[in-house]
Amino acid sequence: xxxxxxxxxxxxxxxxxxxxxxxxxxxxxxxxxxxxxxxxxxxxxxxxxxxxxxxxxxxxxxxxxxxxxxxxxxxxxxxxxxxxxxxxxxxxxxxxxxxxxxxxxxxxxxxxxxxxxxxxxxxxxxxxxxxxxxxxxxxxxxxxxxxxxxxxxxxxxxxxxxxxxxxxxxxxxxxxxxxxxxxxxxxxxxxxxxxxxxxxxxxxxxxxxxxxxxxxxxxxxxxxxxxxxxxxxxxxxxxxxxxxxxxxxxxxxxxxxxxxxxxxxxxxxxxxxxxxxxxxxxxxxxxxxxxxxxxxxxxxxxxxxxxxxxxxxxxxxxxxxxxxxxxxxx
Amino acid sequence: xxxxxxxxxxxxxxxxxxxxxxxxxxxxxxxxxxxxxxxxxxxxxxxxxxxxxxxxxxxxxxxxxxxxxxxxxxxxxxxxxxxxxxxxxxxxxxxxxxxxxxxxxxxxxxxxxxxxxxxxxxxxxxxxxxxxxxxxxxxxxxxxxxxxxxxxxxxxxxxxxxxxxxxxxxxxxxxxxxxxxxxxxxxxxxxxxxxxxxxxxxxxxxxxxxxxxxxxxxxxxxxxxxxxxxxxxxxxxxxxxxxxxxxxxxxxxxxxxxxxxxxxxxxxxxxxxxxxxxxxxxxxxxxxxxxxxxxxxxxxxxxxxxxxxxxxxxxxxxxxxxxxxxxxxx
Numbered sequence: 001x002x003x004x005x006x007x008x009x010x011x012x013x014x015x016x017x018x019x020x021x022x023x024x025x026x027x028x029x030x031x032x033x034x035x036x037x038x039x040x041x042x043x044x045x046x047x048x049x050x051x052x053x054x055x056x057x058x059x060x061x062x063x064x065x066x067x068x069x070x071x072x073x074x075x076x077x078x079x080x081x082x083x084x085x086x087x088x089x090x091x092x093x094x095x096x097x098x099x100x101x102x103x104x105x106x107x108x109x110x111x112x113x114x115x116x117x118x119x120x121x122x123x124x125x126x127x128x129x130x131x132x133x134x135x136x137x138x139x140x141x142x143x144x145x146x147x148x149x150x151x152x153x154x155x156x157x158x159x160x161x162x163x164x165x166x167x168x169x170x171x172x173x174x175x176x177x178x179x180x181x182x183x184x185x186x187x188x189x190x191x192x193x194x195x196x197x198x199x200x201x202x203x204x205x206x207x208x209x210x211x212x213x214x215x216x217x218x219x220x221x222x223x224x225x226x227x228x229x230x231x232x233x234x235x236x237x238x239x240x241x242x243x244x245x246x247x248x249x250x251x252x253x254x255x256x257x258x259x260x261x262x263x264x265x266x267x268x269x270x271x272x273x274x275x276x277x278x279x280x281x282x283x284x285x286x287x288x289x290x291x292x293x294x295x296x297x298x299x300x301x302x303x304x305x306x307x308x309x310x311x312x313x314x315x316x317x318x319x320x321x322x323x324x325x326x327x328x329x330x
Numbered sequence: 331x332x333x334x335x336x337x338x339x340x341x342x343x344x345x346x347x348x349x350x351x352x353x354x355x356x357x358x359x360x361x362x363x364x365x366x367x368x369x370x371x372x373x374x375x376x377x378x379x380x381x382x383x384x385x386x387x388x389x390x391x392x393x394x395x396x397x398x399x400x401x402x403x404x405x406x407x408x409x410x411x412x413x414x415x416x417x418x419x420x421x422x423x424x425x426x427x428x429x430x431x432x433x434x435x436x437x438x439x440x441x442x443x444x445x446x447x448x449x450x451x452x453x454x455x456x457x458x459x460x461x462x463x464x465x466x467x468x469x470x471x472x473x474x475x476x477x478x479x480x481x482x483x484x485x486x487x488x489x490x491x492x493x494x495x496x497x498x499x500x501x502x503x504x505x506x507x508x509x510x511x512x513x514x515x516x517x518x519x520x521x522x523x524x525x526x527x528x529x530x531x532x533x534x535x536x537x538x539x540x541x542x543x544x545x546x547x548x549x550x551x552x553x554x555x556x557x558x559x560x561x562x563x564x565x566x567x568x569x570x571x572x573x574x575x576x577x578x579x580x581x582x583x584x585x586x587x588x589x590x591x592x593x594x595x596x597x598x599x600x601x602x603x604x605x606x607x608x609x610x611x612x613x614x615x616x617x618x619x620x621x622x623x624x625x626x627x628x629x630x631x632x633x634x635x636x637x638x639x640x641x642x643x644x645x646x647x648x649x650x651x652x653x654x655x656x657x658x659x660x
Contacts, residue, residue, distance in 0.1 A: 059533060136575055180535070193579045203389060204579030205510070205535075214575055216568040216594055223598040225575050232576075238546040245466055245544055245555050246562075247577060249523045249534030264546055268553040 027173040030166040030324040037321065039314045040170065043277045047253065048177040054275040056253065058178035063254035064208075064244060064265060065171070067185035067192055069299040070258040070281050071200060073162040075290045076153065077112075077298050080187050081123060083146050085110070087130035095129075104129070116297070124231065127188070132212055132229035136190055139227060143194040157329065160195050165324040167281075170256075171200055179254070184244055185209040186236035186261050190227075208247045210235045240265035253277065259299040266304060266313055278313035280304055285319035357503040360496040360654040367651065369644045370500065373607045377583065378507040384605040386583065388508035393584035394538075394574060394595060395501070397515035397522055399629040400588040400611050401530060403492040405620045406483065407442075407628050410517050411453060413476050415440075417460035425459075434459070446627070454561065457518070462542055462559035466520055469557060473524040487659065490525050495654040497611075500586075501530055509584070514574055515539040516566035516591050520557075538577045540565045570595035583607065589629040596634060596643055608643035610634055615649035 031037040046054040068074040088107040098104035103122035106114035171181050185192050189209030196202040213232040214225050235243040255269035256279040270276040283292050293301040308315050361367040376384040398404040418437040428434035433452035436444035501511050515522050519539030526532040541562040544555050565573040585599035586609040600606040613622050624632040638645050
């Protein structure tokens with residue numbers, strides 16, 4: 001080692017052991033002190049400190065997060081459904097047949113009751129009509145344009161402002177401690193990828209989600225991937241462990257969700273050997289956000305809430321555990 | 331900034347501009363100097379140097395690599411097929427019906443001619459019988475056990491020794507220059523994941539490949555992912571751009587393959603806007619490895635070789651471009 005390098009190494013070493021550096025600042029400033037925050041910090045500390053008996057190497061530190069209602073809000077309905085409705089409205093002039101055909105008629109007229117009554121099948125029809133027939137890059141542009149202009153009906157803010165500040169801090173904290181963070185969403189994989197890097201620091205390749213099929217074709221000599229109006233994979237309930245197996249190739253040690261759609265991901269994650277952590281975000285704050293659980297149509301949290309104590313899953317009480325809800329307006 | 335930190339920063343700065351550091355060592359020592367090596371270095375340099383007119387940010391630097399015949403050898407046949415045959419032999423006592431049933435009979439008797447005649451359908455039957463009915467973790471153990479003991483018929487070395495030293499250097503070089511490296515293999519995703527981290531430095535989540543379906547079920551109270559005897563996705567030809575879209579979510583800027591199964595990946599990658607690189611590994615070295623291309627059943631390279639000049643793909647002549655073939659025996 002050249003002398004100058006030796007000097008630098010020595011100085012860095014001195015710096016790292018100095019009290020000023022050893023004293024870490026609060027990694028979760030928007031979380032109120034209490035058992036929830038402490039449980040998270042205890043877990044992260046024990047798996048990331050080599051001298052801990054529960055230490056796991058960084059490659060084992062995989063954390064998966066549901067998106068809707070877990071990283072951003074999901075009321076009055078999933079934001080992606082609002083996107084699909086706006087998209088159907090925008091495309092309506094090219095589809096005169098839609099004005100007499102459900103669920104398109106309901107979407108165009110903003111008749112949410114009829115739309116809801118059309119069920120999963122109706123909503124799937126809306127999604128297919130609005131999400132297919134273009135390349136992934138063209139779809140990204142459409143989503144970007146919508147997110148840049150659409151506004152949440154209650155909060156009067158862009159949808160991407162309605163990400164939970166405490167969860168952003170949790171994602172950063174985990175990454176600082178050597179975790180790899182993934183989104184595992186029932187929502188569309190390409191839709192979520194649109195903002196996952198900018199909003200959550202999660203790159204496109206670390207998003208797992210529902211998808212439609214794509215087709216490869218050479219159009220006028222140009223190699224093209226085209227989005228098809230056909231479901232490929234539904235990343236919800238049983239689909240979450242399956243999607244994780246396919247995309248990530250290993251079982252997470254940390255999983256976070258907010259609804260019964262996350263039950264299987266939480267159960268499979270925490271049933272593994274060694275240290276495991278299951279986190280449930282419980283919507284308890286009607287004033288700052290929404291309060292709902294067992295009876296909600298969107299984001300129903302029933303069985304997972306009942307089984308949480310027995311399974312050892314930590315339940316976030318949004319009203320009491322979180323100091324802040326959304327990031328401040330810019 | 332505290333004074334001690336200022337001192338360290340100053341020293342690091344001095345160190346970084348010192349001539350000893352500026353002079354980089356050869357990043358590709360097993361590549362002979364010449365146009366192939368130079369083309370790779372020129373491309374990597376121009377996309378990773380901020381002052382270059384072709385600079386791309388690290389998140390755009392996605393590189394995808396075929397595996398069989400591109401990162402490791404694939405002769406006499408794909409190593410995964412040899413694994414499937416050995417596995418069928420090992421399971422044969424539990425399946426007395428196999429000794430009169432093709433393609434199992436041929437596999438058990440080592441009758442490669444009959445096996446080859448059974449075609450894709452026959453090989454798929456072998457794979458299903460040998461790769462399904464267990465959890466991904468159990469499958470990993472079976473693959474590990476096989477790789478630890480099986481030996482290549484010609485080289486008398488473990489299959490995982492038959493990785494190309496020059497390609498290992500290329501993977502490292504790209505990562506050092508801010509690329510993210512992925513495997514995009516026609517082989518089974520879980521099979522390749524078994525050794526991708528240890529041999530290539532590519533973690534399981536950065537492997538895209540063919541897959542069988544999995545099922546989530548709770549067995550005796552234990553949440554379990556089970557591998558099913560049903561194809562899910564074939565990551566070959568058209569499947570490669572589709573698999574990349576699904577898993578990675580962005581078009582690579584660098585792709586490397588060695589057969590017509592990689593044509594679509596190469597074509598789609600290099601048809602994108604901005605700087606792009608397509609690399610073809612041409613097997614020209616019968617002495618140190620194998621020589622084959624247009625007429626080979628395994629790893630046929632025909633159309634991609636014909637179109638390479640027009641498409642601007644760089645063709646590696648293994649015999650002349652590579653100083654070393656495999657890593658030295660330990």
